[in-house]
Amino acid sequence: MKKNTVLFVNLPSLPYEDSLASFSGENVRTQPVSMPLGILYLSSVLKQSGVADRASILDYALAVQNVAQYGTIEAFIEQAARKQVDFTPDILAVSLIFSTSHLFFTTCAKILKSIWPDAVLIVGGTHATNGARHLLNGDHIDYVARGEGELALNEFVRRYAPGAGTVRIKGIYGRGQLTGTDIGDMCDPVLELDTLPFPDWDLIDMESYVTGRGRKREIGSSTGKRFASIMTTRGCPFHCTFCSSHTVHGRQMRFRSIDNVLAEVRSLHERYGITLFIPEDDLFTANRARVVGLLSALEKLAIPEFELQFPNALSVNTLNEAVMDALIGAGMRVANIAIESGSEYVQKHIIKKNCSLKKAREIVRYLQNREIIVRCYFILGFPNETKEQMQETIAFAKSLGPDWSVFNI
Numbered sequence: 001m002k003k004n005t006v007l008f009v010n011l012p013s014l015p016y017e018d019s020l021a022s023f024s025g026e027n028v029r030t031q032p033v034s035m036p037l038g039i040l041y042l043s044s045v046l047k048q049s050g051v052a053d054r055a056s057i058l059d060y061a062l063a064v065q066n067v068a069q070y071g072t073i074e075a076f077i078e079q080a081a082r083k084q085v086d087f088t089p090d091i092l093a094v095s096l097i098f099s100t101s102h103l104f105f106t107t108c109a110k111i112l113k114s115i116w117p118d119a120v121l122i123v124g125g126t127h128a129t130n131g132a133r134h135l136l137n138g139d140h141i142d143y144v145a146r147g148e149g150e151l152a153l154n155e156f157v158r159r160y161a162p163g164a165g166t167v168r169i170k171g172i173y174g175r176g177q178l179t180g181t182d183i184g185d186m187c188d189p190v191l192e193l194d195t196l197p198f199p200d201w202d203l204i205d206m207e208s209y210v211t212g213r214g215r216k217r218e219i220g221s222s223t224g225k226r227f228a229s230i231m232t233t234r235g236c237p238f239h240c241t242f243c244s245s246h247t248v249h250g251r252q253m254r255f256r257s258i259d260n261v262l263a264e265v266r267s268l269h270e271r272y273g274i275t276l277f278i279p280e281d282d283l284f285t286a287n288r289a290r291v292v293g294l295l296s297a298l299e300k301l302a303i304p305e306f307e308l309q310f311p312n313a314l315s316v317n318t319l320n321e322a323v324m325d326a327l328i329g330a331g332m333r334v335a336n337i338a339i340e341s342g343s344e345y346v347q348k349h350i351i352k353k354n355c356s357l358k359k360a361r362e363i364v365r366y367l368q369n370r371e372i373i374v375r376c377y378f379i380l381g382f383p384n385e386t387k388e389q390m391q392e393t394i395a396f397a398k399s400l401g402p403d404w405s406v407f408n409i
Helices: 016-023 037-049 060-066 073-084 099-115 126-130 132-136 150-159 206-211 258-272 288-300 321-329 344-350 357-369 387-400
Strands: 004-010 052-059 091-095 120-124 143-145 172-174 227-230 276-279 334-340 373-379 404-408
Touching: 004 037, 004 060, 016 099, 037 052, 037 091, 037 150, 052 060, 052 073, 060 073, 073 099, 091 099, 091 150, 099 120, 099 126, 120 126, 120 150, 126 132, 126 143, 132 143, 132 172, 143 150, 150 172, 206 227, 206 258, 227 258, 258 288, 288 321, 321 357, 334 357, 344 387, 357 373, 357 387, 373 387, 387 404
Parallel strands: 004 052, 004 091, 091 120, 120 143, 227 276, 334 373, 373 404
Antiparallel strands: 143 172
C-alpha cells in the first residue's frame, strides 16, 4: 500500500489586515517567528511511526517576513507554495491556532487546493477545534481535527487513501459529520508525554527561528542570544474565562519527566548552540515541588549563559519564594507576571482568575529586590467590564511599579 506524503502548513498569526497592509508598504507590525511546536511534534510522531512517505512544511509564518516582492497576498500564497514545495502532497495538514489567522487560512486553503486539487486538506489547532462545524461548512476543507492531534493524525495518515471514502477516527470529522449543535469528540490526548519524540527541528529552517524575532524579549542579558521554544507540561486546571487553551490540552496536568526535559535541552544546546530557552507551558509552575526539582537540574547542566524566559507569563497564585529562587537560580532574568486585572470584582466575577492582588505586589517587590526585570501583563475591555473597573487596573499597575506594564485589549 502506498504511503501518503504530508505537507504541513504554518500560518502567520497576525490579523489579515496587517498582512494586507504589508503589501502596500505601510509600516505595520511584523510577524513574530515563533517555533511551531505543534507541527514539529506532529511531524516527529509521523516520522517515528514511519506511516508517511514524506513530511515537509510550507512555512508562511517565516516567508511573510519578505512579502513586498509579491504584490498581492494571493500571489504571495501561491508563489511561496510553488517555491517551497517540490513534491505533490497527498495530505495538506494546516495548523490553525489563532482566530487572527482565519481569513488568511480561508484564502490559503482555496489557493492550495487549486495547486493540488487531489490533496485532502485537514486542519487542526485551537481555532479549528472550537470552530469545527463552521469550518466544515466552508469550501476547500475536508477534515477538522479537534484537540491534540499527534495520535489521531498519525492514524489518519496511515489509513487515508484517495477515493476510499471518509476516514473515521475519534476527534477527526469530515464534511457532514457535525450537524446541529454537535461539536464532536476530542482526539485522544497523549497521556504519557515522555512517549513523544522530541520536536522535528529538521522540518523547519532552524537557523531563522533561533536567531529571529520570536517570543523572547531582547532585554538585558537575553539580547542577541540563540533561543528555542520547549514545552514541559500540558494542561491547566484553572478556569480563566478568557483562555481557550483547555479546549485543546484539557484541565488535567500532564508532566514530562525531568530527565526527558534535560535531554531535550542538552540536544538543543549541542545541535544549535541554544542558551536561551522559552518554555511555552500554559502553567509551568503548576506543581511547586516538581518545578523546583526541574529548575535545580537545569542549573546543574552548567550550560554557559543559560537563561529562561516565560512569554506566557507566570501565575501569581503558584509562586512562592522557593519557586522564585529556583527560577532565578536556573537563569530567569526577566519575569513576566500574569495579573490581567487590578479590579477585585473583575478577578472574581468576570475573568474568574482570582489572582491575589496583594500577593502580586509581594511578588513584584521580591523579584525587583533580586534585581530581576519585571513585566506585568494586563487586559482591558473584558465583556461587561466597566470603564471604572478598567481604570482600577491602570491605577493598580501604576502603584505596582514594575519595569513594564503590558496592556492588551
